[in-house]
Amino acid sequence: MSNKYSLDYLEQLESESIHIFREVAGQFEKPALLFSGGKDSITLVHLALKAFRPGKFPFPLVHIDTGHNFKEALDFRDWLANEIGEKLIVRNVEDTIKAKGLTEPKGKFASRNALQTYTLLDTIEEFGFDCCIGGARRDEEKARAKERIFSVRDEFGQWNPKLQRPELWNIYNGKIHKGENVRVFPISNWTELDVWNYIRKENIDLPSIYFAHDREVLEYQGQLVATSKFIQLEETDKVSVKKVRYRTVGDMTCTAAVESNASNINDIINEIIATKTSERGETRIDDKVSEAAMEDRKKNGYF
Amino acid sequence: MKLNNQNPPLRGGLEGLMDILRFITAGSVDDGKSTLIGRLLYDSKSIMIDQLEAIEKQTKNREEGEIDLALLTDGLRAEREQGITIDVAYKYFSTPKRKFIIADAPGHIQYTRNMVTGASNSDLIIVLIDARQGVVEQTRRHSIIASLLNIPHIIVAINKMDLVNYSQDVYNNIVIDYAEVAKSLGLKNVTYIPISALNGDNIVETSVNFPWYEGESLLHLLENVEVQNDINLTHPRFQVQYVIRPQVDELHDYRGYAGRITSGIYKKGDKVVVLPSGLHSTIKAIETGGKEVAEAFAPQSIVLHLADDIDISRGDMIVLENNQPKVEQEIEVLLNWMDKKPLKQGNKYLLQIGSKTVKSVIREVEYKIDVNTLQQLPSPEEVQLNDVVKATIKTASPIAFDSYKQLRTNGGVILIDETSYVTVGACMIQ
Numbered sequence: 247m248s249n250k251y252s253l254d255y256l257e258q259l260e261s262e263s264i265h266i267f268r269e270v271a272g273q274f275e276k277p278a279l280l281f282s283g284g285k286d287s288i289t290l291v292h293l294a295l296k297a298f299r300p301g302k303f304p305f306p307l308v309h310i311d312t313g314h315n316f317k318e319a320l321d322f323r324d325w326l327a328n329e330i331g332e333k334l335i336v337r338n339v340e341d342t343i344k345a346k347g348l349t350e351p352k353g354k355f356a357s358r359n360a361l362q363t364y365t366l367l368d369t370i371e372e373f374g375f376d377c378c379i380g381g382a383r384r385d386e387e388k389a390r391a392k393e394r395i396f397s398v399r400d401e402f403g404q405w406n407p408k409l410q411r412p413e414l415w416n417i418y419n420g421k422i423h424k425g426e427n428v429r430v431f432p433i434s435n436w437t438e439l440d441v442w443n444y445i446r447k448e449n450i451d452l453p454s455i456y457f458a459h460d461r462e463v464l465e466y467q468g469q470l471v472a473t474s475k476f477i478q479l480e481e482t483d484k485v486s487v488k489k490v491r492y493r494t495v496g497d498m499t500c501t502a503a504v505e506s507n508a509s510n511i512n513d514i515i516n517e518i519i520a521t522k523t524s525e526r527g528e529t530r531i532d533d534k535v536s537e538a539a540m541e542d543r544k545k546n547g548y549f
Numbered sequence: 550m551k552l553n554n555q556n557p558p559l560r561g562g563l564e565g566l567m568d569i570l571r572f573i574t575a576g577s578v579d580d581g582k583s584t585l586i587g588r589l590l591y592d593s594k595s596i597m598i599d600q601l602e603a604i605e606k607q608t609k610n611r612e613e614g615e616i617d618l619a620l621l622t623d624g625l626r627a628e629r630e631q632g633i634t635i636d637v638a639y640k641y642f643s644t645p646k647r648k649f650i651i652a653d654a655p656g657h658i659q660y661t662r663n664m665v666t667g668a669s670n671s672d673l674i675i676v677l678i679d680a681r682q683g684v685v686e687q688t689r690r691h692s693i694i695a696s697l698l699n700i701p702h703i704i705v706a707i708n709k710m711d712l713v714n715y716s717q718d719v720y721n722n723i724v725i726d727y728a729e730v731a732k733s734l735g736l737k738n739v740t741y742i743p744i745s746a747l748n749g750d751n752i753v754e755t756s757v758n759f760p761w762y763e764g765e766s767l768l769h770l771l772e773n774v775e776v777q778n779d780i781n782l783t784h785p786r787f788q789v790q791y792v793i794r795p796q797v798d799e800l801h802d803y804r805g806y807a808g809r810i811t812s813g814i815y816k817k818g819d820k821v822v823v824l825p826s827g828l829h830s831t832i833k834a835i836e837t838g839g840k841e842v843a844e845a846f847a848p849q850s851i852v853l854h855l856a857d858d859i860d861i862s863r864g865d866m867i868v869l870e871n872n873q874p875k876v877e878q879e880i881e882v883l884l885n886w887m888d889k890k891p892l893k894q895g896n897k898y899l900l901q902i903g904s905k906t907v908k909s910v911i912r913e914v915e916y917k918i919d920v921n922t923l924q925q926l927p928s929p930e931e932v933q934l935n936d937v938v939k940a941t942i943k944t945a946s947p948i949a950f951d952s953y954k955q956l957r958t959n960g961g962v963i964l965i966d967e968t969s970y971v972t973v974g975a976c977m978i979q
Contacts, residue, residue, distance in 0.1 A: 251814065251846045252777050255567040255648045264850035265809045268790040272863045272904055296838050297807070297850070300800055301793040384639045391638045410636055411972040412662065412887050414669040415961045416811070417901055421970035435650060437641050527599030 256444050259436055260293065265416065266395060266432040267297040270377055271304040273420040274428070277377035280366075281307040281334070283319035284495040285452055286381030286433065289441055291326065292450050293432060305379070306333040310365050312358040313340045314476050314497040322453040337369045354478055355471065357500040367403045370427055377420065377428045385437040386526055395434045401425035438525045439518055446511045456514070458491045458506045469502035469529075493518075494529045502529045567643065570776055573652040573667040573700070575691035576677030581708045585677065585746035586640060586653060589768070592753045595642035637667040646772045661920055661935040662887045664694050665975055669961065672776045673702040675767075676727075680713045680743075684726040686921050693920050696734040697883060697937065697977060699957050701779045703731075703739045704770060710759070711745040717761040734923070740774075742767055780847050784951070785813025786874065786959045787867045788903045793852060805836065805852035806861060811903070811958035813872075815853070816844040823859065824866040824949040825876050830855040847958070864905030866949040874951045874959060882976035883918070883953075884932075884940045888966065890973070891931035898973065899965040900944055908945035909964070915939040942976070953977035 253261065270277050279294065281287045294303055307327055311320070327334035339358050342365040343350060351357060370378065384391045394410050396418045411419055420428050433441070445452065463470040464477065465484045471477060473485060476499050490503035491514070508514045521528070576582040590596050640651040652667030654660070668674065674695045678688055695703060705727050713719045720743045731739050742751060743759055744767055750756035753768045765773070793805040819832045834854040835845050845851045853867060861867075868874065886892050892911060900909035917926040918937045925939075932938050953960030954977075964974035 249777060251782055252568070252780075253849065255569045258569050258848065261809060261848055261850040265790070268807050268809075268850070269904065271791045298791075298793060299839055300803060301795045301805075304791075385641045388638075391640065392636065409971075412636065412666040412975070414666055414963055414972075414975050415958070416670075416809075417903060417961070417963050419901060419963060419965055419970070419972045421899070421906075421965060423970065435639070435641070437643070437648075439643070440648070522597055523599050524597035527597060 256440065256447055259433075259440060260296070260444070262416075262435065263293045263432040264297040266418070266430065267294055267379070269396075269418045269420065270379060270430050270432075271298070273418070274377040276373065276375050277305040277379060277430075278308045278335075278370075278373065278375045279303070279305050279379045280381075281309050281323065282381070282495070283309070283315070283323040283453060284381070285441060285445065285456060286383065288322075288326070288450060288452060289436075289444060290379065290381050290432060291330065292448060295330065303332050306335050308335045308337070308369060308375075308378075310362050310369065311336050311338050311340075312362055312497050313338060314358055314474075314499050316453070316455055316472075316492075316495060316498055318453045318455045319495050322451075326451075335369070335373070337365050337372075339365045341365075342368060354466075354480075355499045356476070356478075357497055359497060359500055363403065370403070375427060376422065377430055379430045379432060381433060382431045383436050383438070383441070384431075384434050393431070393434075395431055396420050397429045397431070398422060399427050399429055403427070405429075439515070442511070442515050442518060446515060453495065455492045455495060458489050458509045458513075460487055461490050461503065462487050463490060463503060470505065471502055472498055474498045492529070493525055496529075504528060567645070567647050568777070569648045569650065570673060570771060570774065571650045571652065571671050572673040572675060572771070573654065573664070573671040574675045574677065575654075575664060575695070576675075576687075576708075580677040580679050581746045582653075582677055585675070585706070585708065585744075585752075586651060588746045588749055588752050589649075589651075590640060590642050592749065592768070593642040593644055637663055644768070644772060649771065661690075661694065661885060661937065664691065665698060665885045665887075668694060668698040668700055669975065671698075671700050672779060673704065673771070673774060674700045675704045675706050678705060678707045678723060678727070680707050680709045680719055680723065683723050684730060688727070689730055690921050692730050692734055692736065693923055696736055697885075699954060699977075701738060701776070702774050703736055704767070705739060705741045706767060707741065707743050708746055710743045710750065711748050715743070715750075715758045720762075740764070740770060742770065781812035781956060781958070782814055782846060783812075784872055784874075784956055785815055785819075785869050786811045786847075786951070786956070787813075787815065787851075787853065788905065789861055789863055789865045789867065790904045791863060792861070804858070805854055806867065807850075807852050808904070809850045810845060810847045812847045812956060813869075814844055814846040815851070820870045821855070821867050822870050822873065823861055824868060824874070825947040826860065826865065828857075828859045828861075829870065830857040830859055832856075864903070868949070874949045874956075876947045876949045878944050878947050879912070880942050880944070880948075880950065880962075880976075881979040882940055882942060882962070883979065884938050884964075884977075885975045886932045886934060886936045886938070886973065887975060888971060888973035889934050890966075891933050892974065893931055894928075897967060899967055900942065900948070900962055900976075901965060902948050902950060902962040903959070905948060906965070907948060908967075909942050912941040912943045915941070939979075940976075950978050952979060954979075 339361050394413045462473045491506040508517050574582050638653045642649050654663035654667040676691050707723050724741050744751040750758050751766050755766050787810050788808050789806045790808045793807050795803050822829050833856045835842050836852040894914050897910045899906050914928045916928050916939050951959040960978045962976045963972050966973050
């Protein structure tokens, strides 16, 4: 790449994502950035800084807190919002459960993942958000591979894969009726490895749980789940302290750790290059429920 | 498909001099399209064990060591249940040289619409030909769409060579036939390659089964096709997406025009004109990633500052005084209709070019194009889903545009239904 008028692939991806962010700012009245404290949404925040500084973000950060999050991720969330001086809105799944009388899932790994959608839709209604920016990537899962960058949802938040708008060139059609909203995915075209390479290149801060640390974990069907008050231990359970890190950060009840000695970003990238398991396959307990688990959740308003 | 994968790991990301190649594969399941994509993903180690296990479970009548990699590109339950295919799916893989984005537009139904969508962002198209069938109507259709969408590079992959005993004669005859098609359509940059996607012949490595073939493997071709030159650096085009105005005292004079350079190079000091207003100014500063730079180029996202405080809003274009696009209210287009509800002459739609949306009316539909033969057919009463027609569109206010053939990044527009807000048409400005 000797030509001085050429971009490498991370610069190309970055430029495309910034363009998408600015389309959101230009097309919507009341957008929001859904922020989880995970590496993908942290990357989104970094891209938004590049898209809008020295101005303020034209949207708040919104976190739908299941109450089952890792403390490290929550601390990081608060630190980052404060560091960049942007507004953070937190809404709790716990409150929705109480207010709406929702039934908590039962079982060993009782996950509030599905209940999140209720709180998200309520939050969208409460603030009148017409667009929610999310960090989903198309390489994650096959339902996501088919979703547009601008994905229109009806007033129930539902994704209808059959009625997606064709997306041509770099033209994004964000026109909607009142009550509908658009989910926008600026890093659709990034892979897990692209995100990590970008984090390294840009020297982006991450929560400590992405790096190897000692943790008490339960071994369950080949996966390592952190022990916590959200998980019911039985006497037969095999619990031990292992050196682990997280490849994705979701709820403590549905995110598995991986054994690792990777204590810095170069080690992590080498691990990901060598891995034989996909990101969601290795770390997400919630995707394994059925062949179409993600597709079903998306149709109900999930990201 | 046999899984005797002996190749070294190819996943990229070590230290990046990589760029991106976006390509589309044209062909049906019968041509082995899904198998080819599955093969590329598999051989580049982009398929993980858990994903393989999932498709192994689905593979019926599995012979020892063989799984159906075509299942990898299979879609959603909604599609399987209803036997339909949804639009375009995107697949990703990378090698140390390049990141690849595949637009996979499956199926026969709504094929034109899907292929146009996938082709709109592609640098390259792989046209798959079944060696037993040779050049057929579908091959012509795919090639015509490739030419309408102006895809810069074409690889003609003659597949299933294992079923014709790797015959050089069969291959040569197909090349001769396709060369006629390419000539009639004025296609340039056409490369031919014999392959067997099923057996992996000529996919990652050149195969001993083709002693007569002197070219490179398909992956090698994909890794090395030069796409940097496809980016136009001579016609600067920049559209304002958003105006950055920090609401703080120390920056009260800051007024930055945020957008992406779609072609060309911008330099500090350039004399510019704002379109469609026609107001003149000079570039005072250029920022990218928060840093001031002396010049910026396509496809960078930047912030422009002008010397004069003039009225500029979203959708306006900032171009050099000595290199301007057309600014008109009437455009002639080749239009691909993408909606079930037909288009009629006289209908009104919203027209979006980049970040600018204006009202428009379809003034005239001149003729329809037969996408299998490129013949001009009489103008239909109603333009149906998948039809390609020549039309004239009048816009409510002037738009700044270039001819699609000359400048792909400023010659494509979409039409939006005024009431449903659905994207109903794709237009290439003539």
